[in-house]
Amino acid sequence: MSGAVPSWRLVATLSSGGACAGLLLVIVFQATLPAIEAHKAKMLRLAVQEVLQEPDRTETLYRYEGKLTAKLPDGVDGRKLERVFLGFKQDGSAVGFAVVGARPGFQDVVRIIFGYDATSKRILGMKVLESKETPGLGDKIEKDKGFVAQFKGALPPLVRRRRGQDGGEGALDAITGATISSQTVFRIINDTLERLAPELEAYMAAQR
Amino acid sequence: MRETTPQQDLLRGVWRENPVLIQMLGLCPALAVTNTVANSLAMGVATFFVLCGSSLLVSLFRKLIPAAVRISTYILIIATFVTIADMSLEAIVPTVHKALGAFIALIVVNCMILGRQEAFASKQPVGRALLDAAGTGFGFMIALFLMGAVREVLGSGTFLDVPLFGPNYEPWVVMILPPGGFLTLGFLLMIISWRERRRAQREPVATGEAA
Numbered sequence: 001m002s003g004a005v006p007s008w009r010l011v012a013t014l015s016s017g018g019a020c021a022g023l024l025l026v027i028v029f030q031a032t033l034p035a036i037e038a039h040k041a042k043m044l045r046l047a048v049q050e051v052l053q054e055p056d057r058t059e060t061l062y063r064y065e066g067k068l069t070a071k072l073p074d075g076v077d078g079r080k081l082e083r084v085f086l087g088f089k090q091d092g093s094a095v096g097f098a099v100v101g102a103r104p105g106f107q108d109v110v111r112i113i114f115g116y117d118a119t120s121k122r123i124l125g126m127k128v129l130e131s132k133e134t135p136g137l138g139d140k141i142e143k144d145k146g147f148v149a150q151f152k153g154a155l156p157p158l159v160r161r162r163r164g165q166d167g168g169e170g171a172l173d174a175i176t177g178a179t180i181s182s183q184t185v186f187r188i189i190n191d192t193l194e195r196l197a198p199e200l201e202a203y204m205a206a207q208r
Numbered sequence: 209m210r211e212t213t214p215q216q217d218l219l220r221g222v223w224r225e226n227p228v229l230i231q232m233l234g235l236c237p238a239l240a241v242t243n244t245v246a247n248s249l250a251m252g253v254a255t256f257f258v259l260c261g262s263s264l265l266v267s268l269f270r271k272l273i274p275a276a277v278r279i280s281t282y283i284l285i286i287a288t289f290v291t292i293a294d295m296s297l298e299a300i301v302p303t304v305h306k307a308l309g310a311f312i313a314l315i316v317v318n319c320m321i322l323g324r325q326e327a328f329a330s331k332q333p334v335g336r337a338l339l340d341a342a343g344t345g346f347g348f349m350i351a352l353f354l355m356g357a358v359r360e361v362l363g364s365g366t367f368l369d370v371p372l373f374g375p376n377y378e379p380w381v382v383m384i385l386p387p388g389g390f391l392t393l394g395f396l397l398m399i400i401s402w403r404e405r406r407r408a409q410r411e412p413v414a415t416g417e418a419a
Binding site for chain 1: 243272273274275276277280281284285287288291292295296298299300302306309363379381384385
């Protein structure tokens with residue numbers, strides 16, 4: 001060690017390095033942001049299409065002041081509000097809502113989207129948007145076709161089907177070795193519906 | 209340091225001093241993200257990019273960086289490249305980015321990268337530093353690819369998502385779980401040290417380098 005380096009040089013080196021790094025990162029961030037946002041929007045759009053079984057068109061509804069509304073008052077930024085998506089068939093009748101919900105699973109937060117028909121009060125479909133569940137076990141909540149398929153037509157609240165019991169129309173099979181991940185999905189749907197179902201049904205009633 | 213030729217600078221890290229298989233550096237990503245071939249390759253490419261970029265800058269500014277703050281400066285440079293790699297991967301290959309998760313950000317603390325800066329790039333001209341970084345980065349990629357190939361073929365019965373064994377194959381799920389990483393790395397290291405020993409026995413003159 002020379003020890004002769006003045007401390008202003010140490011400070012200058014680090015701060016100019018930091019400034020250059022910051023500038024570079026801002027440029028890269030600006031350059032990559034559109035692609036990242038576009039991909040997220042596309043994935044969400046595809047997921048809405050999937051859980052509502054390919055509706056003819058969809059409408060975005062915002063949750064504003066305890067109600068669902070398609071049109072926000074001026075000056076309210078819709079990107080900051082919770083959104084649900086309402087799908088319509090070709091003849092103009094509503095298919096159902098696509099709703100996003102999340103809660104901590106076995107590893108990290110699991111985010112799913114599911115379709116819900118507020119008239120028949122049944123689930124239309126479920127798709128995992130984001131999960132870091134254990135590869136090979138917990139990640140079957142998105143990869144196991146049998147598990148995903150059983151959500152279609154289920155009548156919430158959802159419960160885990162126990163052996164030797166029928167359990168009614170809300171009872172679904174959990175994945176062997178991934179009980180917690182499976183129940184996380186059930187709970188997300190139950191909690192989200194408990195919170196939103198009255199608003200969804202009120203919106204449908206108002207449309208008629 | 210003894211004089212080395214450019215070929216030696218480049219090839220040293222690829223096999224003879226492979227960062228993972230010989231030097232045992234950068235084991236965290238080698239164990240964590242090698243459950244599929246695609247993830248291994250993406251991790252290898254990201255690390256390669258960070259290593260080359262950092263070596264270039266560290267070597268370029270080696271006379272300007274005071275010794276007292278050199279480690280902080282290296283980390284600053286490495287972290288910048290890692291963040292660039294992170295954002296670029298998310299924009300270009302979002303599915304791979306999702307699969308690698310937090311491990312991209314953790315390239316910052318990969319001791320293999322900091323090690324090359326401290327041991328080589330900070331003392332050598334730009335050309336040699338780049339050759340060394342490319343060799344080491346490529347060696348890292350090879351090691352990750354080997355791990356990923358073994359684990360995906362056994363653990364999922366696929367290679368790059370192409371099924372290999374037909375529907376009757378029962379995958380060894382343990383191979384894509386964390387223990388499979390340790391098992392695979394252990395067997396790879398065993399094979400390599402067995403070969404090294406055989407080679408040393410055959411040519412007993414070549415001593416002094418082995419350790």
